[in-house]
Amino acid sequence: MSELLLTLLRLGFLALIWLLVIVTILVLRRDLRAPRDARPLVAAPALRGGAKAARAPKPEKPPKVKHGPRQLVVIEGPLTGTVIPLGTGDVTIGRAPHSTLVLDDDYASNAHSRLTLTNGTWVVTDLGSTNGTWIDRTRITGPTPLTAGHTLKVGRTVLELRK
DSSP states (O other): OOHHHHHHHHHHHHHHHHHHHHHHHHHHHHHHOOOTTOOOBOOOGGGSOOOOOSSOOOOOOOOOOSSSOOEEEEEESTTTTOEEEOOSSOEEEESSTTSSEEOOOTTSOSSOEEEEEETTEEEEEEOSOSSOEEETTEEBOSOEEEOTTOEEEETTEEEEEEO
16 A cells, blocks of 8 residues: 555544534534523422322312313424324323324433323423423423413424314
8 A cells, every 4th residue: 555545544534533522512402402591390389299298189070171272383393293182181201102182202301291280270290301301492300280372392303282
């Protein structure tokens, strides 16, 4: 092999290594960058777990949502346009096959978050996910009410409650 060809191969290999380093840094920077106004939300006092009553109340029929949000719509991500009708049951979001909304997303956990109807209000709870659950541009740290029109971000998927 000639000296010139060997030098060109070495320079090409060096350029390939630098390209790999630059691409890795760009990907890490994009993935780790969080919104600047990321302040954790605190759950409303009525939604926090309080002291248990001395005796359990009678089980009541769950309230039907008449005027509140009736559907959860995927507005960004691979499942854009997917509509999940909301009833009175919980909606689970994650990669696990038993989730209500199954995401094929490396940034979503198996059991990422859950929407629960509490006193006529939909409440989002992060289930200990690695990348967190976001309402608008704020990461939630506990059960947090979600109202119609606000966005819910799970991994790379963005959802919205609609009436």
